[in-house]
Amino acid sequence: MNNQIETLFTTALGLQSPWEVVSVELNTGKRRIDFQVAYGAKGASCPACAMEHQLIHDRIERSWRHLDFFQFEAWLHAEVPRVRCSGCGKTTQLPVPWAREGSGFTLLFEALGLSLCRELPVSQAARQMRVSAKRLWRRVHHYVTAARTQDDMSGVRHVGIDETSVKRGHEYITLVHDLQARRLLFACPGRDHTTIEAFATELRAHGGDPDAVAHVCIDMSAAYTKGVGQALPNAQVSYDRFHVVALANAAMDEVRREEMRASAAAVREALGTHDKKALRQLLWGMRKDAAQWTPAQLNAMHWLQRTNLKSARAWRLKQALRHLYREAANSNSEPFAQQALTKWMSWARRCRLEPFKRLAQTLKTHLGGVVRGMLDGRSNAYVEAMNGLLQQTKTAARGFRDVGNFIAVAYLRMSKLKHLPANPLIPAISREIGRYRHVC
CATH class of the missing domain: 1.10.10 (Arc Repressor Mutant, subunit A)
Incomplete structure (x- = not known):
């Protein structure tokens, strides 16, 4: 019966001659099962030079943790032979088929x-x-x-580049994604132009060609723009809708905060309410899509649009920019997109709202990339979604003490x-x- 059990577990563990299970010990108190594995042959080929028919020099006891058997913790034990080769003169331990060298x-x-x-x-x-x-x-x-x-990165042609934080306000890493294959290509600490140069080096090491990269989607970081110009010389830069609209949202929030700080009572009077909850509904209504408004937010936004508040002007500017992106995508015409964006920038410069004046100047400086982002249909939405998942992972793990660990998890989960x-x-x-x- 014992021979049958040992043969059964030899088969279950996937062992082949001359390796075999010679004994099984079950300890129900410790909830543990131990398998003793033996090497049945008297000789072996040298692992170093492959010379055959070498005698066993000695054996070293080793143990490995294995998958659980039923509810029991499983361990494999073996006296692993060492071969002293008459050809190369080395004494080498035989590899075991169930574990890599040095692993427990x-x-x-x-x-x-x-x-x-x-x-x-x-x-x-x-x-x-x-x-x-x-x-x-x-x-x-x-x-x-x-x-x-x-x-293999030989087919990389369109990439998206973004940053994400490892430690709040302290440390950042740059992430480079393949927008076509929708996978992470490269990650490294920092967010300056040298990170793009490091990506180009990594691309070459994996069969890719930086000169073959045709399109790069980034935010309006001067460092990333400089890095792309130096390391990816043939790539056209576009600034995707997500980042541009995010800048408009930030400008709108700045106007609203300043107005509330300067004259909160006047704002309440203009809205016809003194309810603080209504003001909070207004805050979220300004940030959200109209299709996602709750009834309370719908009422707050209805009040806002009938006022002459600066916040109302800021919200109209932001909404006009979003509508502009839809029109440009439908037209698929670069002259139309550039003309429409130029009109919006002219409105923003004349609106007497400093945050939107600065935004108009920013868009003018990056006009070519913004227009390309309006038309080419590519965006960093996937990149932002993956960064969000990484941040959720960081929160669940209560942070990463080591940047290398954060990057390793990013590759494991996002690189396919x-x-x-x-x-x-x-x-x-x-x-x-x-x-x-x-x-x-």
Whole structure:
């Protein structure tokens, strides 16, 4: 019976001769199962030079954490042979088929850990797997680095560049995404022009060509504009709708805050209410799309549009800019888009609202890129969405102490790396679901 059990677990662990399970010890008190694995042959090929029929020099006891068996924590133990080669003269330890060299986990255990880290903060994944987060972080770095070494960037033509914070107000990283493949290409600390040069170097290392990049979507950062001009010389720069409208929203908020600070009572009188909640509804109504207004916000905005407040003028300017983007996209005409934007800038310069005067000057300085962003249909919306997911991850993990960890998680979740180990549980789950559907 014991031989049958050992043969069963040899097959379950995927071991092949001369490796085999020779004993199984179950400890229900510690909720643990231990497998003793043995190397049954008397000799082996030299791992260093591949010379065959070398004798075993000695054996070293090693242990590895494996996937749980039922509810029990599983461990593999083996006396791993070392071969002293008569050809090269080296004494080398044989590799084991279930784990990579130097790791205390089996390959399947590490694969499950990576899969959990894609969905959970690493600290939570570590608690579920009953290991230290530090050990799991080392696996994330190892596999992400190995997978990125084999990553192919030869087809990169359209990229989006943006920044995101690692620590609030202290540290930033630059993220470069492939807008066509919708994946993260590169991340590094900082947000100056040297980060774009670092991306160009990374692109060459992975089979890409910086001269072949035809389009770059960025915000109006002077540093990024300089970096693109130096490192991606043939790329056309466009400033996408998200960033331009965000600048208009910021200008509108500045006008509203200044007006409320200077004459809050007059604003309440103009709106015909002294209810502070109504003013709060006004704040959110000005920021949101009309289709998303609540009944209270609809009333507040109805009051606003019948006043002569500066906030009303600011809101009309912001809405006109958003409408301008829709018209330009429908026309698909560069002369039309440029003429319409020029008229809007003229209105903004004459509106007697300083924040919008500054915005008009900013758009005039970057006119070509803004017009291209209105017409080409590409935007950093995907980039912003991914940055938002990373910020949610950072919040759930209560921050990242190490920038390298933040970047490693970004690559793991957003780079669509093809050479990472697959989740060992997915095939079994897929088969069970398929069998269940067939029965139903």
